[in-house]
Amino acid sequence: MIKEYEQELFEVVGYDKEVADAIVRPNITYWKDAWRRLRKNKVAIFSMVTLLVIGLSCILIPILSRVDYTGQNVAMTHLKPGSQHWFGTDELGRDVFVRLWMGGRVSILIGLLGAVVSLVFGTLYGGISGYFGGLIDDIMMRIVEVIVGIPYMIVVILVSISLGKGLPSLIIALCITSWTGLARLVRGQVLQLKENEYVLASKALGASPMRIILKHLLPNTMSVIIVNTTFQIPGFMFAEAFLSFIGLGVQPPYTSWGAMAALGQQQMSYYPHELLFPAVAISLTMLTFNLLGDGLRDALDPKLRQ
Amino acid sequence: MAENMNLPADNTAKGQGQPGKDRLVEVKHLKKYFNVRSGVLKAVDDVSFDICRGETLGLVGESGCGKTTCGRTLLGIYEATGGDVFFEGNNTSTMNKQLKKDFKRNAQIIFQDPYASLNPRMTVSDIIAEGMDIHGLYMHKERQERIYEMLNLVSLNKEHAGRFPHEFSGGQRQRIGIARALAINPKFIVCDEPISALDVSIQAQIVNLLIKLQGELNLTYLFIAHDLSMVKHISDRVGVMYLGCLIELATSAELYKNPLHPYTQALLSAIPIPDPEAEKNKQRVVLEGDIPSPINPEPGCRFRSRCRYAKAVCSEKRPELKEVGPGHFVSCHLY
Numbered sequence: 121m122i123k124e125y126e127q128e129l130f131e132v133v134g135y136d137k138e139v140a141d142a143i144v145r146p147n148i149t150y151w152k153d154a155w156r157r158l159r160k161n162k163v164a165i166f167s168m169v170t171l172l173v174i175g176l177s178c179i180l181i182p183i184l185s186r187v188d189y190t191g192q193n194v195a196m197t198h199l200k201p202g203s204q205h206w207f208g209t210d211e212l213g214r215d216v217f218v219r220l221w222m223g224g225r226v227s228i229l230i231g232l233l234g235a236v237v238s239l240v241f242g243t244l245y246g247g248i249s250g251y252f253g254g255l256i257d258d259i260m261m262r263i264v265e266v267i268v269g270i271p272y273m274i275v276v277i278l279v280s281i282s283l284g285k286g287l288p289s290l291i292i293a294l295c296i297t298s299w300t301g302l303a304r305l306v307r308g309q310v311l312q313l314k315e316n317e318y319v320l321a322s323k324a325l326g327a328s329p330m331r332i333i334l335k336h337l338l339p340n341t342m343s344v345i346i347v348n349t350t351f352q353i354p355g356f357m358f359a360e361a362f363l364s365f366i367g368l369g370v371q372p373p374y375t376s377w378g379a380m381a382a383l384g385q386q387q388m389s390y391y392p393h394e395l396l397f398p399a400v401a402i403s404l405t406m407l408t409f410n411l412l413g414d415g416l417r418d419a420l421d422p423k424l425r426q
Numbered sequence: 427m428a429e430n431m432n433l434p435a436d437n438t439a440k441g442q443g444q445p446g447k448d449r450l451v452e453v454k455h456l457k458k459y460f461n462v463r464s465g466v467l468k469a470v471d472d473v474s475f476d477i478c479r480g481e482t483l484g485l486v487g488e489s490g491c492g493k494t495t496c497g498r499t500l501l502g503i504y505e506a507t508g509g510d511v512f513f514e515g516n517n518t519s520t521m522n523k524q525l526k527k528d529f530k531r532n533a534q535i536i537f538q539d540p541y542a543s544l545n546p547r548m549t550v551s552d553i554i555a556e557g558m559d560i561h562g563l564y565m566h567k568e569r570q571e572r573i574y575e576m577l578n579l580v581s582l583n584k585e586h587a588g589r590f591p592h593e594f595s596g597g598q599r600q601r602i603g604i605a606r607a608l609a610i611n612p613k614f615i616v617c618d619e620p621i622s623a624l625d626v627s628i629q630a631q632i633v634n635l636l637i638k639l640q641g642e643l644n645l646t647y648l649f650i651a652h653d654l655s656m657v658k659h660i661s662d663r664v665g666v667m668y669l670g671c672l673i674e675l676a677t678s679a680e681l682y683k684n685p686l687h688p689y690t691q692a693l694l695s696a697i698p699i700p701d702p703e704a705e706k707n708k709q710r711v712v713l714e715g716d717i718p719s720p721i722n723p724e725p726g727c728r729f730r731s732r733c734r735y736a737k738a739v740c741s742e743k744r745p746e747l748k749e750v751g752p753g754h755f756v757s758c759h760l761y
Binding site for chain 2: 316321323336339340342
């Protein structure tokens with residue numbers, strides 16, 4: 121039997137609308153959340169610190185050191201690492217320690233410049249191509265394919281022939297070729313995102329295509345862009361090292377890690393340390409960039425992590 | 427043009443709606459075709475109707491019949507393949523830049539999926555203010571006040587302004603979507619299945635909010651849905667779509683009392699009755715077969731493959747939308 125309850129037993133307590141709709145959790149933005157996840161990843165944080173140390177050393181050590189990186193001393197060639205020359209000297213008696221950080225500047229410059237060019241140009245190019253689609257997309261993607269089809273080496277050689285060997289040619293060649301990968305990636309993302317209802321809502325509000333690309337599509341591709349760029353930077357640095365190693369890159373008296381490795385390689389049997397230091401610098405930077413990229417990918421896009 | 431053979435006469439769109447009210451939106455022979463690999467997908471094929479100021483026109487039909495495409499094409503989100511849309515007497519496809527901007531400001535849309543319709547990287551205040559920013563309506567302090575006003579209008583708090591969409595429930599998100607559409611003072615709103623993605627208790631909340639806002643702000647709705655009882659509740663007039671065509675259009679009382687088109691009859695007989703006895707004795711009209719593909723449809727009546735009254739004329743000529751009673755239009759050779 122259902123027991124009968126008196127009306128008086130009940131009391132309307134009501135509810136406070138403000139409280140019902142309130143959100144208890146503190147306001148966490150996407151970036152705060154990503155940073156929280158990244159912080160938990162020890163390898164990524166270690167890589168980030170290492171990269172910061174390398175970067176700061178490249179900037180500060182050549183300025184603070186009293187030793188000139190071009191200064192030669194024929195009396196003190198091929199010295200072993202010691203208290204006066206920490207990393208020893210090369211065949212012209214130049215201090216390897218200072219030259220190493222000086223060479224790092226070139227590597228970092230190339231890496232960052234490649235990243236900036238591909239970030240700005242590649243992202244916009246891919247965004248426009250993906251958003252407009254159709255004929256515009258077809259034409260823009262064929263152009264990308266033509267550029268991808270020409271090997272980077274050939275572009276460097278062609279630019280070097282017309283402008284002379286050296287850093288400027290290297291940078292120009294890099295600017296021509298670096299952005300294509302990111303452009304393709306962003307295009308793919310935009311193709312997928314542009315069907316979202318928030319893009320249609322923006323269109324219905326009368327937004328211009330540029331506003332939709334910059335405000336809606338690119339911010340939602342940001343994680344992919346950042347991760348891709350972190351993986352691209354070591355690629356650019358490695359390309360520079362390789363080209364300098366075979367003599368197409370940085371010319372003396374300037375130096376880079378690749379050029380130093382090329383010099384060291386000639387003396388490898390007798391003075392292995394001259395190869396060791398630039399080789400370690402290149403490897404360590406590559407490795408830390410890749411590990412940081414992995415960490416960023418996990419932090420920015422938790423769905424990808426298995 | 428051979429295609430014109432199947433078109434209804436131009437005057438069919440006239441005389442719709444309630445007398446004495448001016449027409450805010452007039453849709454004339456609207457068509458939207460998509461080119462797909464196997465041919466032409468006729469999502470919306472020659473649809474004409476009017477919407478009067480202050481009324482709610484319901485649009486029902488099963489999945490894939492072109493309701494959503496019709497609403498989006500009407501707003502110019504999709505480019506129409508053919509036909510015209512008149513807003514306050516101006517043709518939206520030929521109007522100048524200023525009028526077009528006004529049209530974009532005056533005609534808004536509320537989407538079906540509250541999880542996909544808000545940009546996850548924008549705060550609620552930026553989402554609501556997007557229309558104002560695009561049209562340069564409110565600046566600085568006014569903008570902030572307007573955002574709070576809108577949040578208040580849809581029963582959200584001021585403190586929600588700095589939050590991101592993922593922190594809200596489905597019903598709250600839908601209210602944010604409504605606030606975004608209302609922030610620029612539109613006259614006409616396409617409600618594209620605004621309640622289908624929400625659970626039932628929230629559905630009532632959103633529908634009541636929409637009705638309340640209509641009264642307060644004198645809005646005109648095109649209410650797209652597949653929930654027939656909800657459409658009956660909210661709409662003044664109801665249009666039924668089947669495979670890209672408008673097959674019946676009447677006031678909601680008339681349509682639910684006296685459905686004429688065989689498809690409408692089948693559709694309405696599917697509404698469950700909240701009474702077990704009545705439900706048991708109900709005569710259900712069950713349609714044979716599946717909905718045909720809208721890709722390269724055959725000429726004649728679209729419904730004839732599933733219609734039990736199909737005659738020879740149905741496969742030859744496409745029926746026109748004709749007025750069979752006062753304000754009751756049907757597109758069928760039976761009438």
